[in-house]
Amino acid sequence: MNAREAILARVREALTVPGPGPHQRAGEMAGHGATTHTAPPPRGSLPVLALEAARPWLPDGGATPEDRLALLADNLGKLKAVFHRVPTIHAAQDLLFSIARERDWKRVAWHAHPLVEPILAGIPCATHRVDSAAALAADLATDSTTPKDALEACDAGITGCDALVAQTGSILVSSATCGGRALSVLPPVHVVVATPEQIVATLADAFDALRERHGSSFPSMLSFITGPSRTGDIERILVLGAHGPKELFVILVG
Amino acid sequence: MPPHPSPTATPPGPHADPSGDAERGSHGAKKRFLHDAREYVRDTDHRAFLRRALAGYCATRDGQKARYRDWEHARDAASLAKWNAVNRLDEMLVRFADAFEAGGGKVHWARDAAEAREIILGIVRAAGAKAIIKSKCMTTEEIHLNAALEAEGYGVVESDLGEFIQQLRGEPPFHFVFPCMHVRRGEISKLFEEHLGSAPTESPEELTMIARRYMRRLYVEADVGITGANFLVAETGQISITENEGNARLTAALPRVHVALAGIEKCVERLDDLAVLLPMLATAGTGQPLTCYNTLYGGPRAPGECDGPREMHIVLLDNGRAAILADPEQRDSLQCIRCGACLNVCPIFKNVGGFTYGTTYQGPIGSVITPHLRGLGDWNHLSQASSLCGACTDACPVRIDIHHHLLHNRRNAVRAAPNRLERMGHRMFAAVAARPRLFATGGTLFRRSLWFLKKLRLPLLRDWIASRDLPQAPARSFRDQWRHRAPPAVARSRPATTGSDR
Ligand code: SF4
Numbered sequence: 148m149n150a151r152e153a154i155l156a157r158v159r160e161a162l163t164v165p166g167p168g169p170h171q172r173a174g175e176m177a178g179h180g181a182t183t184h185t186a187p188p189p190r191g192s193l194p195v196l197a198l199e200a201a202r203p204w205l206p207d208g209g210a211t212p213e214d215r216l217a218l219l220a221d222n223l224g225k226l227k228a229v230f231h232r233v234p235t236i237h238a239a240q241d242l243l244f245s246i247a248r249e250r251d252w253k254r255v256a257w258h259a260h261p262l263v264e265p266i267l268a269g270i271p272c273a274t275h276r277v278d279s280a281a282a283l284a285a286d287l288a289t290d291s292t293t294p295k296d297a298l299e300a301c302d303a304g305i306t307g308c309d310a311l312v313a314q315t316g317s318i319l320v321s322s323a324t325c326g327g328r329a330l331s332v333l334p335p336v337h338v339v340v341a342t343p344e345q346i347v348a349t350l351a352d353a354f355d356a357l358r359e360r361h362g363s364s365f366p367s368m369l370s371f372i373t374g375p376s377r378t379g380d381i382e383r384i385l386v387l388g389a390h391g392p393k394e395l396f397v398i399l400v401g
Numbered sequence: 402m403p404p405h406p407s408p409t410a411t412p413p414g415p416h417a418d419p420s421g422d423a424e425r426g427s428h429g430a431k432k433r434f435l436h437d438a439r440e441y442v443r444d445t446d447h448r449a450f451l452r453r454a455l456a457g458y459c460a461t462r463d464g465q466k467a468r469y470r471d472w473e474h475a476r477d478a479a480s481l482a483k484w485n486a487v488n489r490l491d492e493m494l495v496r497f498a499d500a501f502e503a504g505g506g507k508v509h510w511a512r513d514a515a516e517a518r519e520i521i522l523g524i525v526r527a528a529g530a531k532a533i534i535k536s537k538c539m540t541t542e543e544i545h546l547n548a549a550l551e552a553e554g555y556g557v558v559e560s561d562l563g564e565f566i567q568q569l570r571g572e573p574p575f576h577f578v579f580p581c582m583h584v585r586r587g588e589i590s591k592l593f594e595e596h597l598g599s600a601p602t603e604s605p606e607e608l609t610m611i612a613r614r615y616m617r618r619l620y621v622e623a624d625v626g627i628t629g630a631n632f633l634v635a636e637t638g639q640i641s642i643t644e645n646e647g648n649a650r651l652t653a654a655l656p657r658v659h660v661a662l663a664g665i666e667k668c669v670e671r672l673d674d675l676a677v678l679l680p681m682l683a684t685a686g687t688g689q690p691l692t693c694y695n696t697l698y699g700g701p702r703a704p705g706e707c708d709g710p711r712e713m714h715i716v717l718l719d720n721g722r723a724a725i726l727a728d729p730e731q732r733d734s735l736q737c738i739r740c741g742a743c744l745n746v747c748p749i750f751k752n753v754g755g756f757t758y759g760t761t762y763q764g765p766i767g768s769v770i771t772p773h774l775r776g777l778g779d780w781n782h783l784s785q786a787s788s789l790c791g792a793c794t795d796a797c798p799v800r801i802d803i804h805h806h807l808l809h810n811r812r813n814a815v816r817a818a819p820n821r822l823e824r825m826g827h828r829m830f831a832a833v834a835a836r837p838r839l840f841a842t843g844g845t846l847f848r849r850s851l852w853f854l855k856k857l858r859l860p861l862l863r864d865w866i867a868s869r870d871l872p873q874a875p876a877r878s879f880r881d882q883w884r885h886r887a888p889p890a891v892a893r894s895r896p897a898t899t900g901s902d903r
Contacts, residue, residue: 149510150509150510150511150512150516151498151510153510153512154494154510154512154665154717154719154723155491155494155495157719157723157726157727158490158491158494158665158723158726159491160723160727161723161724161726161727162488162489162490162491162726164727164729165729166488166729166730166732166733167729167730167732167733169480169481169484169485170477170480170481170800198673198674198676198677200478201474201475201478201676201677203470203471204469204470204471204472204474204475204478205469205470205475205676205677205680206468206469206470206680206690207468207470222690225690226690258707277707277708278707282707283707286707286708292621292622294708295620295621295655295708296621299617299621314680314690315680315690315691316690316691317691317695322702322703322706322708322709323703323705323706326707327654327702327706327707327708327709328650328653328654328702328706328708328709329651329654329655329708330708332647332650332651332654332694333620333651333654333655349676350675350676350679350680350691351673351676354672354673354675354676363637365637365639365697365699366699366703366706367504367505367698367699367700367701367702367703367706367709368653368654368696368697368698368699368709369639369696369697370650370694370695370696370697371679371691371694371695371696372693372694373689373690373691373692373693373694373695374693375693376645376646376647376693376694377645377646377693378562378563378609378645378646379579379645379687380561380562380563380566380579380580380581380582380609381562381581381584381586381589381605381608381609382454382582382585382586382605383454383457383458383579383582384605386605386606386609388609388610388613389562389609389612389613389645389646389647389648390560390562390613390616390646390647390648390651391646391647391648391650391651391693391694392647
């Protein structure tokens with residue numbers, strides 16, 4: 148018997164002995180102690196809680212678009228991310244350029260995206276596109292660290308996102324739509340550009356948005372980013388920018 | 402910096418021995434536990450330090466819990482999601498494995514720690530790895546992976562800040578969520594000075610930046626990245642990793658090969674289950690609305706993606722978990738999502754610290770599962786190290802009946818190895834208690850001779866008296882006092898007299 152079959156056999160064998168039902172204590176199992184509850188449900192007919200049922204118990208995600216926007220802004224603030232709402236692409240550009248000048252960026256990384264591209268046009272520093280033909284070619288050369296080095300040397304990564312989650316203040320990025328896996332986490336600053344329509348209420352809604360967008364073949368990585376990278380490992384004192392970005396900007400256009 | 406008399410200078414705990422696995426000298430673990438517990442309890446500085454750190458946790462957690470519209474019902478939902486997966490684990494595992502392999506990754510199965518180490522070593526060898534980077538994963542601690550990799554000459558660096566500090570200190574994690582919560586900043590500064598040549602500093606921020614700078618080259622140069630997994634989603638064949646620092650994201654983004662190690666109990670059925678479990682894990686574990694990065698991986702980089710590993714492997718580890726599953730009474734302990742909440746609220750943990758347990762998983766949940774994973778005979782003493790206050794059970798986001806399981810372990814241990822002396826004592830007491838006259842005479846005798854018994858230091862009493870004061874014997878028995886009690890009206894108007902008034 149190979150390991151897979153051996154483990155599965157052990158598991159099946161173990162499960163032939165019925166255990167307590169959900170929310171039952173061992174002592175409450177039928178025939179096990181003084182209090183006799185209904186016997187645990189037979190296998191195959193187990194009650195699985197519909198997420199809809201759990202939703203009203205979790206933190207609120209906002210009922211209207213206004214609620215959601217306010218909640219998102221509030222949560223991002225608490226997470227020490229910087230939230231801006233601007234009316235036009237042009238205003239977003241001005242904002243980004245001023246951030247770039249203030250921090251004296253030498254080089255920013257970006258990926259092809261309908262919001263990122265126009266905002267970046269004319270930025271007063273060098274740019275590095277992670278999904279350009281040249282970067283991809285360099286990556287194909289095995290053992291080359293060139294593309295990683297290039298990204299590592301950038302001062303900021305500018306990306307789009309798949310959704311913004313009001314409930315938790317999270318940004319959903321994917322490897323297929325947000326410039327791969329490293330762009331949103333390797334540079335010390337992450338700037339996310341999004342539109343108000345991308346705001347969803349809860350994590351569950353974000354999963355729905357994902358299914359809508361990608362069907363059943365998801366990108367190889369999906370990540371909920373909730374504030375700038377942080378650690379409390381030293382005396383439980385909060386420090387931002389542990390390994391990922393120290394600063395996180397969310398620019399909402401429109 | 403005040404000198405810190407912490408006993409951590411010589412790391413106790415059997416896992417200090419890197420080759421050690423499940424098998425270990427039988428009474429060694431218990432002896433060591435008692436010894437270390439005594440040392441730690443005496444170290445009042447250390448206890449105050451832990452308490453301060455954990456008080457902050459409680460405050461933020463309570464603030465976050467208040468944002469749930471109904472925390473108790475949310476716990477039911479989280480518990481049900483895990484209950485469902487654990488009670489259909491065979492089906493979940495098959496579905497997960499099939500879906501994951503459809504995404505281009507490879508699934509490996511490991512019956513025990515040795516098999517898991519061999520599989521991972523095989524992957525590392527095949528990759529021709531020169532440098533390995535790891536993100537925090539308790540399951541790799543469980544199988545002593547680092548020691549096995551180092552024995553073959555592979556360098557491996559822990560990227561999580563807390564784990565990195567513990568790696569430099571040559572210690573296992575102190576707490577499975579906060580690995581170095583017992584270490585002071587001054588000690589970390591010294592450690593970094595010694596190993597990384599950095600300038601001394603008292604600022605947690607600067608210390609964090611020193612580690613950050615040190616690690617960045619390593620991410621770029623590593624060929625293999627090793628991570629754990631918090632959840633295995635059967636529906637979609639994805640693994641979910643929860644972290645705050647971004648180190649796991651980098652570990653799974655830059656190296657050519659990504660290996661994840663996970664216990665078989667990590668399954669959940671649906672992606673939607675995570676909409677409940679991820680916030681609960683964060684709130685219970687660290688008091689956050691959501692941990693900073695919650696990332697799902699369905700395989701290596703997909704066609705059209707511009708980076709990510711070329712290969713992804715997942716190793717599914719049994720190592721005693723099926724044995725817990727086979728015990729229906731304690732099956733729910735496999736629902737554990739390793740949030741660490743039960744440690745943070747445990748009065749024993751706060752006093753004896755994490756190393757004293759001598760286990761991979763410390764605290765109440767560790768005391769429940771370790772006897773199953775490593776043998777009840779050797780690890781049953783952990784179940785005695787509890788006041789049975791139930792704070793752990795109250796804190797658990799997936800409603801594991803932790804403190805009752807400690808009782809179950811005690812009962813099982815007594816069944817397996819009955820204590821003759823104790824049983825004889827109970828029998829004698831039963832015989833006496835059933836005979837009122839004998840009981841009265843015995844009571845009088847006992848009251849009169851208590852001072853003498855104290856002096857005798859009988860073997861059974863000795864341990865008990867060592868940390869407690871025997872009460873003064875009352876002059877009159879309860880029955881005597883009851884018979885001669887004052888009339889009820891008077892009794893109500895003043896506090897009852899107790900024997901200790903004398
Ligand atoms: S037993 Fe419960 S509280 Fe303890 S770590 Fe596991 S999930 Fe958290």
